[in-house]
Amino acid sequence: MDRNLFPEGVTRCGLPKFMAWCGFILLFLLWGVYASFQVFYHGIGVTGLDNYFGFGLWITFDLAVIALGAGAFFTGFLKYILKIDQLKNIINLTVIVGFLCYSGAMLILTMDIGQPGRAWFGYWHPNVHSMLTEVIFCITCYCTVLIIEFIPLILEQKQLNKIPFLHHLAHNLHVNMALFAGIGTFLSTFHQGSLGGMYGVMFGRPYAFREGFFIWPWTFFLFVLSAVGSGPVFTVLICALMEKLTGRKLVDYKVKALMGKIAGAMLCLYMFFKIIDTWAWAVGYLPSVGMTFDQMFYGTIYGKWLLWTELGLCGVLPAIMLITPSIRNKPFWLYTAAILDCAGITINRYVFTVQSIAVPVMPFDKWQTYAPNWAEWATSGMIVAYGALVISLAYRYLPVFPQEVKLNK
Amino acid sequence: MHNHIDFETRYVMCVDIDKCTGCGACMVSCQAENNIAPMEDGSNKLKTLTWMLVYELNNGKNFPDREVAYLPRPCMQCENPACVPVCPVVATAKDEEGGIVSQIYPRCIGCRYCMAACPYHARYFGWFDPKWPEGMDKTLSPMTSTRPRGVVEKCNFCHTRLMNARQRARQEGVDPLKMPEDWYQPACVESCPSGAITFGDINNPEHKVHELAHSKYAFRLLEKLGMDPQVYYISRREWVRKQADHHTAEEKH
Numbered sequence: 001m002d003r004n005l006f007p008e009g010v011t012r013c014g015l016p017k018f019m020a021w022c023g024f025i026l027l028f029l030l031w032g033v034y035a036s037f038q039v040f041y042h043g044i045g046v047t048g049l050d051n052y053f054g055f056g057l058w059i060t061f062d063l064a065v066i067a068l069g070a071g072a073f074f075t076g077f078l079k080y081i082l083k084i085d086q087l088k089n090i091i092n093l094t095v096i097v098g099f100l101c102y103s104g105a106m107l108i109l110t111m112d113i114g115q116p117g118r119a120w121f122g123y124w125h126p127n128v129h130s131m132l133t134e135v136i137f138c139i140t141c142y143c144t145v146l147i148i149e150f151i152p153l154i155l156e157q158k159q160l161n162k163i164p165f166l167h168h169l170a171h172n173l174h175v176n177m178a179l180f181a182g183i184g185t186f187l188s189t190f191h192q193g194s195l196g197g198m199y200g201v202m203f204g205r206p207y208a209f210r211e212g213f214f215i216w217p218w219t220f221f222l223f224v225l226s227a228v229g230s231g232p233v234f235t236v237l238i239c240a241l242m243e244k245l246t247g248r249k250l251v252d253y254k255v256k257a258l259m260g261k262i263a264g265a266m267l268c269l270y271m272f273f274k275i276i277d278t279w280a281w282a283v284g285y286l287p288s289v290g291m292t293f294d295q296m297f298y299g300t301i302y303g304k305w306l307l308w309t310e311l312g313l314c315g316v317l318p319a320i321m322l323i324t325p326s327i328r329n330k331p332f333w334l335y336t337a338a339i340l341d342c343a344g345i346t347i348n349r350y351v352f353t354v355q356s357i358a359v360p361v362m363p364f365d366k367w368q369t370y371a372p373n374w375a376e377w378a379t380s381g382m383i384v385a386y387g388a389l390v391i392s393l394a395y396r397y398l399p400v401f402p403q404e405v406k407l408n409k
Numbered sequence: 410m411h412n413h414i415d416f417e418t419r420y421v422m423c424v425d426i427d428k429c430t431g432c433g434a435c436m437v438s439c440q441a442e443n444n445i446a447p448m449e450d451g452s453n454k455l456k457t458l459t460w461m462l463v464y465e466l467n468n469g470k471n472f473p474d475r476e477v478a479y480l481p482r483p484c485m486q487c488e489n490p491a492c493v494p495v496c497p498v499v500a501t502a503k504d505e506e507g508g509i510v511s512q513i514y515p516r517c518i519g520c521r522y523c524m525a526a527c528p529y530h531a532r533y534f535g536w537f538d539p540k541w542p543e544g545m546d547k548t549l550s551p552m553t554s555t556r557p558r559g560v561v562e563k564c565n566f567c568h569t570r571l572m573n574a575r576q577r578a579r580q581e582g583v584d585p586l587k588m589p590e591d592w593y594q595p596a597c598v599e600s601c602p603s604g605a606i607t608f609g610d611i612n613n614p615e616h617k618v619h620e621l622a623h624s625k626y627a628f629r630l631l632e633k634l635g636m637d638p639q640v641y642y643i644s645r646r647e648w649v650r651k652q653a654d655h656h657t658a659e660e661k662h
Contacts, residue, residue: 043535043559044536044559045536045537045558050453050455050456050536051455051456051457051524051530052455052530053455054521054522054524054534055521112520113518113519114517114518114520115517115519115559115560118498118517118518118519119518121497121498121516121518122497122498122518125498125499125500126497126498126499130494130495130522132495132497132522133497133498136497198495198522201495202491202495202525203491204491204527204529204631204634204636205525205526205528206634288633289634289655290633290654290655291655361528361634362528362529362630362631363651363655364466365464365530368455
C-alpha cells in the first residue's frame with residue numbers, strides 16, 4: 001500500500017512488519033510520555049535528583065547525545081567546506097542523527113528546568129557572563145539549522161518531490177547548504193565548547209574547575225575535540241545497526257572507514273590534550289587548593305577505574321585502533337573501537353556532571369551518591385525511542401542513502 | 410576570575426562556634442521568617458529546604474577525648490560568588506549596597522546551575538509545591554514572598570528586614586548606610602539563645618562584627634577557593650579552624 005512512498009528502486013519490508021516494529025518502539029515512547037506527565041504535573045521532585053545532585057542523568061544524557069550528535073556539524077563542515085566528496089554518502093544520516101540528538105536534548109531540557117514556561121528567559125534576560133547562556137543561544141539556533149538541513153531530505157521524498165515548488169525548494173536549499181553547514185559549524189563548535197566551559201568555570205568544584213586560555217577554561221576546547229572525536233563514529237554505529245536490522249547494505253564500507261579515520265585523528269588530538277590536562281590538574285591545581293588526587297575518588301561508584309577506563313580503555317585504545325589502517329579496515333574492529341570511543345565520551349560527560357558535585361569540598365562534608373530513578377530513565381528512554389521512530393520512518397520513506405540501490409544489486 | 414565590588418556597607422555574620430550549642434533555633438526561626446513550607450515527607454533530607462543548616466563537627470577522637478562543635482551554615486553571601494556568574498538569566502546577582510547575594514524568584518528558570526557551582530550547598534531547589542497544613546497559612550510572614558516549586562531559593566540574610574530598617578532610617582533622618590547595628594538583624598541572629606551569632610556592617614567600626622571578623626580566631630570556609638564569604642566563624646579550638654579549609658594549600662586562588 002505504501003510502496004509508492006518508498007525511495008526509487010529500493011526494497012522495504014511489508015507494512016505489518018513495519019507497524020509491529022513501530023509498535024514496539026511506541027511502548028517505550030508511551031512509558032516515557034507517562035513519566036513526562038508525572039514530571040510536569042508533580043514537579044521534578046518525582047525524580048532521583050536532590051539538592052546535592054541538581055544535575056544528574058538528564059544532563060549527562062544531554063551532554064552525551066550532543067557530543068555524539070557532533071557528527072552532523074563536523075561531517076557537514078568536511079563535506080561542504082573542505083569538500084571531502086565521499087562523505088555525501090553518509091551526510092544525510094549524520095544530519096538526521098544530529099537533528100535527533102539536539103531536538104532530543106531540548107525535549108529533555110524542557111523537563112529538566114524547574115520552570116519550563118520560563119525557558120525563553122535565556123533570550124530575554126541573558127547573562128553574558130554565563131556559559132549556559134551561550135549554550136541556550138547556540139543549542140536553539142543550531143537545532144533550527146539542523147531542521148533547515150533536514151527539510152530538503154524530506155522534500156525529496158518521491159511523492160513530495162513531484163510537486164514542482166517543493167522540488168525547486170529542495171534543490172535551492174541544497175545549493176545553499178554550504179552556508180548552513182558553515183553556520184552550523186560555528187554554532188555547534190561554540191555550543192560544544194560552552195558545554196565544557198560550564199563545568200570548567202565552576203571554581204567552587206575542584207573536580208571540574210580548570211584555568212585556561214583567555215576567557216575559556218581548557219574544558220571548553222576538550223569538549224569540542226572530544227565531540228568531533230566521537231560524533232562521526234557514532235553515526236557509523238547507527239548506520240551499522242540499521243544495516244544489521246534491515247539486512248541491507250546502506251553505506252560503502254570505505255566511507256565508514258573514512259569516518260573512523262577522521263574521528264580517530266580527532267580523538268588522538270583530544271587524548272593528547274586530555275592527558276596533559278589531567279596531569280596538570282592532578283599535580284598542579286589540586287595541591288594549590290589543598291586537595292589531593294586521591295580525594296577526588298570514592299569507593300567503586302566514583303572510583304579511579306572510571307578515570308582509567310575513560311582515558312585508557314575508551315580513550316587511547318580506540319584512538320590507536322582508529323588511526324591504524326589495518327585495524328580500521330576490518331568492520332569488527334572499527335565498530336569495537338567506535339563503541340569504546342562513544343563509551344569513553346559518555347563516561348567523561350557523566351563524571352563531569354555527577355562526580356563533580358559528589359565530591360565533598362568542605363572538609364567536614366561527606367560524599368553523596370546519586371542514582372537516577374524510573375522517571376529519569378523512562379524519559380531518557382523516550383528520547384531514544386523518538387530517535388528510533390524518526391530514523392525508521394526516514395529510512396523507509398526518504399532517500400537517505402544514495403548508495404543503497406547500487407550496493408544491494 | 411575575581412569579581413570584587415566595593416560596597417560602602419557590607420553586611421557580615423560572625424558565628425562563634427564555641428558558643429553554639431547546636432540547638433537549631435536558628436534553623437527554625439529561618440523557616441518561620443522566610444515562609445518555608447514543611448514537607449509532607451521530610452525523610453529525604455537532600456530534598457528539604459533548609460536555608461540555614463547546622464553541621465555537626467568532631468575532632469575525630471574517641472571518648473573521653475572527643476569534642477563536638479556545631480557549625481551553622483547560612484548562604485555565605487560570597488564577595489566573589491560562584492553562583493552569580495553562572496546564572497543564565499541574571500536571576501541571582503550581587504549588586505546592592507550591603508553585599509547580599511540576591512535571588513529573584515520570578516526570574517529563575519530552575520536550571521540549578523547555581524546549585525552545582527556552590528560548594529557550600531547553600532542553594533536549595535523547590536522540588537515540590539509548597540503546602541501548609543490547614544490553619545498554618547495564617548501564620549505566614551507577610552513580609553516574605555512564598556516561592557513556587559521549580560525555582561532555586563536560599564538565605565538572603567532576611568533581606569526584607571534590611572528593607573524595613575532602611576525605611577525606618579529614612580523616616581528618622583538617619584543615613585541608611587550608617588544604621589545602628591541592632592536596627593537590622595536576621596531572624597537567626599535574633600533567635601540564637603546563646604548569642605553565638607553577631608551581625609552587622611563590617612565597614613562600620615561601631616559594629617561588633619568589625620572587630621570580631623578581624624580576630625585572630627576568625628576564619629572563613631574554603632578561603633583557598635577565593636570566594637571570600639561574608640560569613641565569619643570564630644573558634645579558639647585549632648581542630649575546628651582546621652576543618653574549615655584545606656590547610657595543605659600552597660597558594661590562594
